[in-house]
Amino acid sequence: MSNRVTITDHATGKSIDLETIEPTLGARLIDIQPLFRELGLLTYDPGFTATASCSSTITYLDGAKGELLYRGYPIEQLVEQSSFIETCFLLLCGHLPSKAELDQFSSEVLQESLLQEEMKRFFEGFRPNAHPMAIMVGVVGALSAFYHDFQDIHDPQNRKHSAKLLVAKMATIAAWSYRYANGLPFTYPRGDYNYVENFLHMMFSLPTNDYTPNPLAVRALEVIMISHADHEQNASTSTVRLAGSSEANPFASIAAGIGSLWGPAHGGANEAVIRMLEEIRASDQPLEHYIERAKDRKDRFRLMGFGHRIYKNYDPRAKILRKLCHEVVEGCKTTKETQELLELALRLEQVALEDEYFKQRKLYPNVDFYSGIIMLSIGIPLNMFTVIFAMARTVGWVSQWNEMFGDGHSKIGRPRQCYTGVEERDYLPMKQRKK
Ligand code: CMC
Numbered sequence: 001m002s003n004r005v006t007i008t009d010h011a012t013g014k015s016i017d018l019e020t021i022e023p024t025l026g027a028r029l030i031d032i033q034p035l036f037r038e039l040g041l042l043t044y045d046p047g048f049t050a051t052a053s054c055s056s057t058i059t060y061l062d063g064a065k066g067e068l069l070y071r072g073y074p075i076e077q078l079v080e081q082s083s084f085i086e087t088c089f090l091l092l093c094g095h096l097p098s099k100a101e102l103d104q105f106s107s108e109v110l111q112e113s114l115l116q117e118e119m120k121r122f123f124e125g126f127r128p129n130a131h132p133m134a135i136m137v138g139v140v141g142a143l144s145a146f147y148h149d150f151q152d153i154h155d156p157q158n159r160k161h162s163a164k165l166l167v168a169k170m171a172t173i174a175a176w177s178y179r180y181a182n183g184l185p186f187t188y189p190r191g192d193y194n195y196v197e198n199f200l201h202m203m204f205s206l207p208t209n210d211y212t213p214n215p216l217a218v219r220a221l222e223v224i225m226i227s228h229a230d231h232e233q234n235a236s237t238s239t240v241r242l243a244g245s246s247e248a249n250p251f252a253s254i255a256a257g258i259g260s261l262w263g264p265a266h267g268g269a270n271e272a273v274i275r276m277l278e279e280i281r282a283s284d285q286p287l288e289h290y291i292e293r294a295k296d297r298k299d300r301f302r303l304m305g306f307g308h309r310i311y312k313n314y315d316p317r318a319k320i321l322r323k324l325c326h327e328v329v330e331g332c333k334t335t336k337e338t339q340e341l342l343e344l345a346l347r348l349e350q351v352a353l354e355d356e357y358f359k360q361r362k363l364y365p366n367v368d369f370y371s372g373i374i375m376l377s378i379g380i381p382l383n384m385f386t387v388i389f390a391m392a393r394t395v396g397w398v399s400q401w402n403e404m405f406g407d408g409h410s411k412i413g414r415p416r417q418c419y420t421g422v423e424e425r426d427y428l429p430m431k432q433r434k435k
Contacts, residue, residue: 018031053233070229083194083196092163092395120186123135133268136390139173170390175187175202176202194218199391200213200221217328217378220377223320223324228317230395231396241401270368273372276303276305277348280348281341306352306363306366306369325377329377345369
């Protein structure tokens with residue numbers, strides 16, 4: 001098979017042979033770097049629908065098959081057999097750890113999970129009704145003012161250290177954003193708990209009561225966290241890479257990623273799904289009314305938790321969470337309201353999957369469709385859903401950020417544009433402008 005593609009500009013009659021790149025898995029790519037130099041042509045691809053912005057060895061997803069691999073391992077095997085902390089090691093280091101490596105990594109993450117005491121004042125500076133995502137963006141950015149020692153991004157040891165530090169501190173920041181908003185005292189991580197247990201402990205334990213994390217809640221959150229840990233070059237990861245490409249410090253780069261994740265088209269969809277289901281449940285309108293609205297181009301309403309840029313098949317994470325949803329709703333003796341939301345979600349999925357509009361466009365439930373019902377069932381409040389997504393995705397962000405500097409091809413990210421504004425014109429002094 002030829003490893004070249006010929007591009008001919010019929011306007012000038014000039015041609016160029018471009019090399020193709022063969023990835024380990026996935027579609028061949030055309031290296032378009034000589035295109036502008038040789039033919040003076042740019043490529044146009046809003047939303048990067050057919051453009052790879054980097055090479056990566058971390059995560060692979062096959063949209064047609066509905067497959068997701070972290071460092072080659074299928075997500076289904078990881079949620080069954082691994083833990084979140086082991087998955088963090090895998091994503092960061094590229095291989096499954098030995099027992100000694102895992103023990104050491106877990107212990108280092110635990111040690112780093114404390115925050116400088118002065119950081120409490122940052123939380124206290126927010127209004128109590130602030131969205132926890134707003135608190136998280138601010139506090140993570142503020143880490144740059146506290147941890148100067150790890151900011152030499154050209155030193156691989158430094159990068160590894162800041163990556164670990166961010167993974168560790170994110171659970172404390174996430175839990176504290178909830179504690180502050182609820183007027184509760186800040187809680188410290190415990191040495192005898194793992195990452196997920198510690199997060200639940202920091203969220204829910206009270207000085208007045210003994211609190212032991214419910215094993216089913218721990219298991220459910222482990223699965224959610226593993227499923228959300230990385231997802232190759234999505235909007236927030238690309239934001240982290242782009243921010244980091246200017247050699248901005250890691251804390252600022254991750255804060256930028258959290259901002260990008262917040263939107264309802266991305267990580268904010270988990271909160272939006274529950275709001276949508278609640279609206280449908282409270283409404284007099286039949287479910288089909290909402291399906292029709294989702295199909296109407298003039299209506300901004302979309303079926304939240306449905307559709308994906310890459311998956312044109314069932315999102316493998318949604319499959320895992322759909323199954324888990326039943327176990328958790330039953331096992332946690334959840335409220336009648338949450339059970340009704342699950343029933344509604346199942347009906348909505350069925351109606352949508354049988355509808356021609358959704359079938360033609362290959363729109364399936366994505367990771368956010370069922371994750372919210374699980375989180376509600378284990379007592380997580382709605383405004384913490386995207387925070388938990390951010391906490392889980394931090395390891396993906398820092399792994400990709402670290403890889404960017406290590407691969408030897410790191411360049412500042414600088415997309416081109418198709419300018420459609422007015423041509424050059426002369427400045428008009430004020431008195432010559434129209435009244
Ligand atoms: N409801 C109704 N129509 C939809 C939906 C939806 N949820 N998603 C896509 N479509 C339609 C869209 O209108 C378009 O129709 P047409 O071909 O007639 O113009 C077609 O399907 C293709 O959609 P697109 O908008 O070009 O696809 P995209 O790759 O640009 O967008 C998406 C992907 C995830 C932003 C979009 O599907 C969406 O807004 N879904 C709802 C929000 C959501 O659940 N987001 C979570 C994504 S997964 C987790 C994550 O990444 O954080």
